[in-house]
Amino acid sequence: MTLKECYAALGGDYEEAISRLNSERIVQKFVLKFLNDSSYDLLCSAMEAENYEEAFRAAHTIKGVCQNLSFTQLSDSSSHLTEVLRSGWSSENMPLMEQVKRDYQQVTEAIRTLQTEIEGK
């Protein structure tokens, strides 16, 4: 799996990321690093604890990171979630959180595949 194929699998825009960050090496480095980012765990635990202020910040951080890496799909869903959390959470918005979860799984699965292949080489 190439980095480009990984982007296709995770719902991101490979060309845009390369053009903004200016180097395949840097993009790959940070894509792999995304697995260690704790914002998603923070988002889940904050939602669990019904601490919506913290959940807002965590969703906001995920949105920012995804924008930087051009993870378009997760960026969009986390952006929606951010706006909902900003104006006040209600349980009918739960599908948005589910969407973020699905998109996040998709992203991390794709990156893990890429990681395994790189390490296997």
Place this chain on the structure above:
Amino acid sequence: MREQRYKQKILVVDDSEMNRAILSEMLGEEYEIIEAENGVQAIALLQKYESELSLVLLDIVMPEMDGFGVLSVMNQRHWISEVPVIMISAESAFTHMERAYDLGITDYINRPFDARVVHRRVVNTILLYAKQKKLIGLVEDQIHEKEKQSKLMVDILSHIVEFRNGESGLHVLHIRMLTDLLLKKLIQITDQYQISRADIALIGTASALHDIGKIGIDEAVLNKPGRLTDEEFAIMKTHSMIGAKMLAELPIHQNEPLVKTAYEICRWHHERYDGRGYPDGLKGDEIPIAAQIVALADVYDALTSERVYKKAFSHEVAIQMILDNQCGVFNPLLMQCLREIADTLQEELRISAQAGENQEEMHEAVEELLLSEDLNAPDRLVELLDYERTKYNFFAEISQEIRFEYTQTPAVLTLSAWSAERLKLPEVIMEPMHDEKVLAISGNSDWKNLKREILKTTPQNPVFRYTCEISLEEETKAVQIIGRTIWSGDEKPQYKGVFGKIMDV
């Protein structure tokens, strides 16, 4: 091997480790990156490095304290004029951007950012700030040099007059200092004359020219020992008109304020408030205030100096003679000024004469700069303040006092490194009145009483003292808290915060 060179420091403030890492990757080659993961950490680092930082890259949404909180503190502590801030945020709402610009940021970069754009903007901002600082320094040096030159020319010119006059070179210096002291007192007691600080400097310089007309007086009359005959006195009296005429006939510079003021002083510094002076017999405030002041200064200095025809009177006798109207009649307001500065006058003249004028000038230049609103504090001033701060910190550390600083919005308590260690608290604390560790230091009622003491202060009486017990290193200790509240300079002063120290009793 690559040469190790000094790298400028950039503070990156972002709660996401990923985002900080991406920025470090982009800029780490050329700059030293210091990272903070929330606003409180950023404040602590700003406090530590202050003007050593070349730039701050600041996120908005963060835990503990957000980017706007950081900007507020940077404004209150005047860091914003020293360190440029570029805001980087995923917030694209125009209101956020506008608010950030209002708080003094230099640039705003939206996420997702482009590596080249970030790099360019960072480099540009740092270069622009460096250039601006250099330019301010250059302008300042030039102003300084120019002022020095023109003062020098005026001094030489007035010395020529005195030289011919056989007077000591100190006369002009004394007149200038007296004029200055009287004017400063005058604007304290009345705003009737609308004299600005710039006017005071101008009148001071122009005062040196009050006797230039004397170069048109025959030396035999000018330097005659003993009393002048009526005829000789009439000749002597023409010096004020001669001086005025010389200035009025200057082929150029007619519209210069200095020339206009000098003209008034030359022509009318022998008028009397009761209308019995010369050359025009002006009365009361028909005589321009600059001329009234110089006339008074001239009389005082003449009385306290030795002349060919008289001995010097003591300061006390001279003041008494003037106040008794033995040496002319002056504006009652100026009499009040003289009375009020009489006690310190002698000492001030002595100190000024010893210190030389440069120091006084430098001091005033700094004061003017502090007051001027359109110029940010230039390097020289910053250095001066840095020096004072270092000195203050040093003395405070060796005296082992607990010092604190508190700003109201955002509510942030800052402790010196040593104090924080002693109290076992962080150096920067958000919302200290809701912080358990802070509250645990003293009893509940003490905090309430302290707050009451603070609320009792006013801009006129900003100092408060409060004695209480605090727990320090697992012991209960009686201490006195002395502090001063800070107020804004608005017409209706707003409470801004407190600084102070805690001392053992």
